[in-house]
Amino acid sequence: MNFVHIADMHFDAPFTSLSSLENMGDIRRLEQRKIFKKVIDFIKENEIGYLFISGDLYENEYIRLSTIEYINNLFKEIPNTRIFISPGNHDPYMKGTYYDTFKFADNVHIFKGGIERVETEDANIYGMGFNSFSMSNSEISQFILPISYKPNVFVVHCDLNGGRDKNGIEYNPVTEARLKLFNFDYIAMGHIHKTNYRKDKNIIYPGSPISFGFDELGEHGMVVGQLEKGRLESAFIKLDEREFVEFELNIEGVLSKEDLVEQISALELEENKMYKVILVGSRNFEIDTREILKLVSLKNVLKIKDETFLNYDLEAIAKENNIKGIFVREAMQLLEKGKYSEKEIIRAIEIGLEVM
Ligand SMILES: [Mn+2]
Structure with missing residues (x-):
């Protein structure tokens, strides 16, 4: 049979x-x-x-x-x-x-x-x-x-x-x-x-x-x-013509949101595959994955996940005698008080330092 x-x-x-x-x-x-x-x-x-x-x-x-x-x-x-x-x-x-x-x-x-x-x-x-x-x-x-x-x-x-x-x-x-x-x-x-x-x-x-x-x-x-x-x-x-795959992208040398969008858009991806792009390495700017996903004009990139780490030496900056130093010190104190999560504080520091 x-x-x-x-x-x-x-x-x-x-x-x-x-x-x-x-x-x-x-x-x-x-x-x-x-x-x-x-x-x-x-x-x-x-x-x-x-x-x-x-x-x-x-x-x-x-x-x-x-x-x-x-x-x-x-x-x-x-x-x-x-x-x-x-x-x-x-x-x-x-x-x-x-x-x-x-x-x-x-x-x-x-x-x-x-x-x-x-x-x-x-x-x-x-x-x-x-x-x-x-x-x-x-x-x-x-x-x-x-x-x-x-x-x-x-x-x-x-x-x-x-x-x-x-x-x-x-x-x-x-x-x-x-x-x-x-x-x-x-x-x-x-x-x-x-x-x-x-x-x-x-x-x-x-x-x-x-x-x-x-x-x-x-x-x-x-x-x-x-x-x-x-x-x-x-x-x-x-049977399934689509395949779901994960793709790691190291963004160490990427300097801006625009750079990143261009890099992802230039990836040679296979048409029948659906991608989750995982960003790794150290980042030089603040990343909003939802915004990036909207700007990337590729139909088969379904998700972007941020697994990068901050490219700042916070300890060194905190010792600086300038506005950046004061800002980082204050932010770290807020973290110690436990009012905000580490993720929130890191994000705030990132946005702040970028503006400065
Ligand atoms: Mn079942």
């Missing part, structure tokens, strides 16, 4: 980390649809028998009926492909959700809760689903996999080797050692957006097919596989 494995599409996600930039949220939502369409086209062209969707297909909070219809119409275009969906923590199977109320195409199977098996002519497909926005003790710990001559696949949304998040919430945590014990021929996981794909492994996160921003660097795509009992041939296929 052959399959395509995707996870974490997060349809209708607001792309909050990008949406402050003109239309970026809308653009990414369109690209999300385009990427999903690519998955369906690949399945059609290659006559793929199975599509595993390992949860977080959509964002329960934001999903619209029109998007569900869009997804389902694409499912209908591949009637010979069996589609298995394991709801995750962003699209749990609950009463009143679209998984419960919407009539999906006949080739779609949604796992509704505890571990369930669907036997087909050439495989056993196991799966489970979230019934709420978190999951602590899943049935995985008690599960025993029956022996079969057909390949066994497990479609699951889980937090591999994970624990609680910062709010103490768990997302079906399970260890890799535990999963290995079952001896599944392939485990199609979802939840982590960065792929852990390796050709020689069969417990796989494909990652999200689309990157959600600078905290998700690297390639994004899907896993395709050819599976016989105990024998897996697989590949990772990149």
Whole structure:
């Protein structure tokens, strides 16, 4: 049997980390649809028998009926492909959700809760689903996999080797050692957006097919596989044409805001990449990253981060017997009083010294 494995599409996600930039949220939502369409086209062209969707297909909070219809119409275009969906923590199977109320195409199977098996002519497909926005003790710990001559696949949304998040919430945590014990021929996981794909492994996160921003660097795509009992041939296929990358720019020799804007604008950047420019080194002037970003006329520079340090020897200036010396001494005293933060004081000194 052959399959395509995707996870974490997060349809209708607001792309909050990008949406402050003109239309970026809308653009990414369109690209999300385009990427999903690519998955369906690949399945059609290659006559793929199975599509595993390992949860977080959509964002329960934001999903619209029109998007569900869009997804389902694409499912209908591949009637010979069996589609298995394991709801995750962003699209749990609950009463009143679209998984419960919407009539999906006949080739779609949604796992509704505890571990369930669907036997087909050439495989056993196991799966489970979230019934709420978190999951602590899943049935995985008690599960025993029956022996079969057909390949066994497990479609699951889980937090591999994970624990609680910062709010103490768990997302079906399970260890890799535990999963290995079952001896599944392939485990199609979802939840982590960065792929852990390796050709020689069969417990796989494909990652999200689309990157959600600078905290998700690297390639994004899907896993395709050819599976016989105990024998897996697989590949990772990149789908997101955009890549988010960070770029360090040392601005030691840059003398003014105008200089900096010109330098960033002259960078040779690749068109399909989205950049976060990180300014490093010592700076000679005050930097307002938002202002710089506005002035830089490059569409693919999305963020500028200032990690530079001040190019003044404050201790030496404080000893000077002139207006600069008095100014720095007074500012340092304010800092000692603790009325302002160090960042605020440093910024004030910078502005002041520049004016002087
Ligand atoms: Mn998730």
